[in-house]
Amino acid sequence: MAVISNGCTMLVQGYPRGSCLVETSEGAKKMACTATLRHNPDSGHERLIKSLLVSRPEDYLSIYQSGCNHTCLKCHSHEFSKVVTGKWMSASDIANVVSEYLDYVTVFEPKEAATSWHAHRLCNHCGMCVTMGKRPPKCPEKLSPEQIVLSPQGFGPARNIIAFTGGDVLCRPEFYIEAAEKIKEVSNDFHVLLETNGYGLTPKNLEAYSEGGIDAFWLDIKAFTENTYRKLCGTTNQHILSSVERIINHGFTLEVLTLYIPDIVETDEHIQIAELIAETDTGIPTTLLAFFPCYKLLSPDYRPPTVQEMVKSYTAMREVGLENLRMSNFGVFVKTDQDRQYLNEALGSKTI
Ligand code: SF4
Numbered sequence: 001m002a003v004i005s006n007g008c009t010m011l012v013q014g015y016p017r018g019s020c021l022v023e024t025s026e027g028a029k030k031m032a033c034t035a036t037l038r039h040n041p042d043s044g045h046e047r048l049i050k051s052l053l054v055s056r057p058e059d060y061l062s063i064y065q066s067g068c069n070h071t072c073l074k075c076h077s078h079e080f081s082k083v084v085t086g087k088w089m090s091a092s093d094i095a096n097v098v099s100e101y102l103d104y105v106t107v108f109e110p111k112e113a114a115t116s117w118h119a120h121r122l123c124n125h126c127g128m129c130v131t132m133g134k135r136p137p138k139c140p141e142k143l144s145p146e147q148i149v150l151s152p153q154g155f156g157p158a159r160n161i162i163a164f165t166g167g168d169v170l171c172r173p174e175f176y177i178e179a180a181e182k183i184k185e186v187s188n189d190f191h192v193l194l195e196t197n198g199y200g201l202t203p204k205n206l207e208a209y210s211e212g213g214i215d216a217f218w219l220d221i222k223a224f225t226e227n228t229y230r231k232l233c234g235t236t237n238q239h240i241l242s243s244v245e246r247i248i249n250h251g252f253t254l255e256v257l258t259l260y261i262p263d264i265v266e267t268d269e270h271i272q273i274a275e276l277i278a279e280t281d282t283g284i285p286t287t288l289l290a291f292f293p294c295y296k297l298l299s300p301d302y303r304p305p306t307v308q309e310m311v312k313s314y315t316a317m318r319e320v321g322l323e324n325l326r327m328s329n330f331g332v333f334v335k336t337d338q339d340r341q342y343l344n345e346a347l348g349s350k351t352i
């Protein structure tokens, strides 16, 4: 079994190596692409996969990968993205799981809706239509109870989207392209979504992803200012920022995510990220997510944003022109009736 050892493909393309060291069970540190990606002469490329499940609130099959080319101080999957763990799976192994998932799918989305962002318009995941035979006032009323299924993360639909998430070695497209090919062999109705920090999205790799059947990217822009980004994630973000335009020009579906981290990534950064998105297309689905302390950014030194801070950034991003902007992680910044009232008064219950 050959491990991938023929050097860093980012260096070959003229980009710096990522922040790629991951811990192995022997205690040694290795590059993510060496420790969690390998080539098997019989079955092709294989990736270390931690788990596969229908995730909420995304409502699609999420494949959680070990090994990442970033070291994000706020990583909420560091137990497997920065530690080598999981089961080796080939593209055919993934296709076998996808084949079982096909029977489970209850909503077939068009490619334009192959995002996490679009899930919110279908269901709020309360499960009441199934468990109580009635719907709460905030149910979108788009789905029948037969389309609501129970997964380990709760009730909701199962959409025709297969997402690779958790760790990220998109700097090595070969496994993802093989997997997309096998997934499409199971059914052309599936969309393949890559959730990514964007580090691997060089012009050459995007070309390969475009030719290789990838449909969509969920791009996590963790900061705009390069120094801030480097402190937060250990790498430059320059080619990540410029990938927004390239992703759209290639015809991929794109959604962008950014995080409010008090004292690190605040409204000034969010405005610049919104301007970057708007320069390409004001309609790109975008989520402003509230940070909560985790991994190396822990309480009491770090805290979640307040409702006032989230509203300030949300409003500023809307003023830049973003048309499809959402906030998420409400439980993190809306804790009291006062918070709820503030949010309602500031943005209106429809936005919320
Ligand atoms: S994980 Fe990516 S950036 Fe890191 S060494 Fe491997 S190819 Fe290079």
Ligand code: SF4
Residues within 6 Å of the ligand: 122, 123, 124, 125, 126, 127, 128, 129, 130, 134, 135, 136, 138, 139, 140, 141, 142, 143, 145, 148, 155, 156
């Ligand atoms: S469709 Fe069912 S589970 Fe979804 S929000 Fe409505 S009542 Fe709740």
